[in-house]
Amino acid sequence: MLEFSARSYVEISYQFGLVLAALRKPEPAVHDLSKSFEKLLGEANRLSLFVTRDALGEMLMEITKTHPGSVKITGEGDDRVVHYTNTGLDPDRTCHHIEAIYATMKAELGTILCKAIPREKAKFCDPKWLTTGPIFAKFPDAVDEFQKAGRCFAYGENTACVFHLMRVADFCFRKVAESLNISYDARNWHGIAKAITKQMEQKYQTKTDDWKQKEPFYAEILTDIQAISIGHRNPVLHELEKKYEERDADYMLTIIKSLAKHLAVNL
Numbered sequence: 001m002l003e004f005s006a007r008s009y010v011e012i013s014y015q016f017g018l019v020l021a022a023l024r025k026p027e028p029a030v031h032d033l034s035k036s037f038e039k040l041l042g043e044a045n046r047l048s049l050f051v052t053r054d055a056l057g058e059m060l061m062e063i064t065k066t067h068p069g070s071v072k073i074t075g076e077g078d079d080r081v082v083h084y085t086n087t088g089l090d091p092d093r094t095c096h097h098i099e100a101i102y103a104t105m106k107a108e109l110g111t112i113l114c115k116a117i118p119r120e121k122a123k124f125c126d127p128k129w130l131t132t133g134p135i136f137a138k139f140p141d142a143v144d145e146f147q148k149a150g151r152c153f154a155y156g157e158n159t160a161c162v163f164h165l166m167r168v169a170d171f172c173f174r175k176v177a178e179s180l181n182i183s184y185d186a187r188n189w190h191g192i193a194k195a196i197t198k199q200m201e202q203k204y205q206t207k208t209d210d211w212k213q214k215e216p217f218y219a220e221i222l223t224d225i226q227a228i229s230i231g232h233r234n235p236v237l238h239e240l241e242k243k244y245e246e247r248d249a250d251y252m253l254t255i256i257k258s259l260a261k262h263l264a265v266n267l
Contacts, residue, residue: 006116009109012043016102023091023098044105048112052105059097117154124150135257138264142171146260149253158249159242165249165256169228172256172263176221179267189225196222217266224259228252 019036037060044053123129129150130136130143149164173192177184182195196218199211207215244252 008043008047012040012047012049012105015040015043016098016105019098020095023095025091049105049108051108052101055101055104059094059101062097063094115155121154124154130257133261134264135260138267139171139175139260142168142260145171146257149256153246153249153253156246158244158246161249162244162252165252166228168256168260172259173221173225175263175267176218193222193225217262220262221259224255224262228255228259 015036019033019040022033022036037056041053041056044050044056117125124147127147130146135146136143145164145168149161149168152158152161152164173189174184177192180192180195182191185191199207200215200219200222204212
């Protein structure tokens with residue numbers, strides 16, 4: 001999947017404008033045209049506008065044949081460098097080429113479907129999101145799934161976001177089961193809740209000092225299990241008609257992130 005900002009589209013249109021403006025001057029500026037041609041090739045390649053890119057390349061190659069020494073291209077792909085001189089070049093002919101290529105670019109852009117990500121959700125598409133802090137330090141494997149959930153949230157795929165978050169929750173509760181020295185059943189989390197409840201219901205005098213110290217931590221885990229499994233986990237996995245709204249996904253992102261951080265810091 002291509003990822004680029006709206007600025008990329010503005011930039012490539014702007015460069016076409018610069019080229020046309022420069023060519024219509026009595027003496028086109030060599031340096032400005034070289035840089036603009038170079039940027040046009042790079043942007044067209046980066047946006048996968050391959051027809052536009054190839055048309056630009058063919059135009060420059062034609063110029064080199066009809067006006068030897070006017071254009072020299074070195075490098076490949078994004079590393080292409082265009083060396084341009086206006087020796088004997090016909091600005092009107094080149095303008096005609098550029099206008100035709102600009103029309104090609106507009107047609108090619110019309111075949112690409114673009115969806116904008118709201119500014120407030122852009123952070124969820126940042127590959128660095130959650131790569132600093134206790135969650136990544138303690139559970140780096142879980143961050144990849146978190147990021148998938150974040151991208152789904154940014155794209156408006158709220159049910160998919162919750163699904164990925166349930167995978168993170170499974171990972172977290174597996175760690176809790178290990179800390180309790182009990183077996184883990186991925187089908188539900190009742191075994192963990194039962195083990196915690198059993199310890200908490202014991203008389204205070206019979207509880208070990210170790211458990212007394214850890215009980216607040218496990219009490220919070222018990223609350224998370226009850227909230228997530230009853231309200232979210234089972235429906236998203238077993239009920240096809242269940243759909244999640246943005247507020248649900250946003251809530252789950254917050255609660256699962258808090259759960260993972262709680263484990264990373266205290267487990």
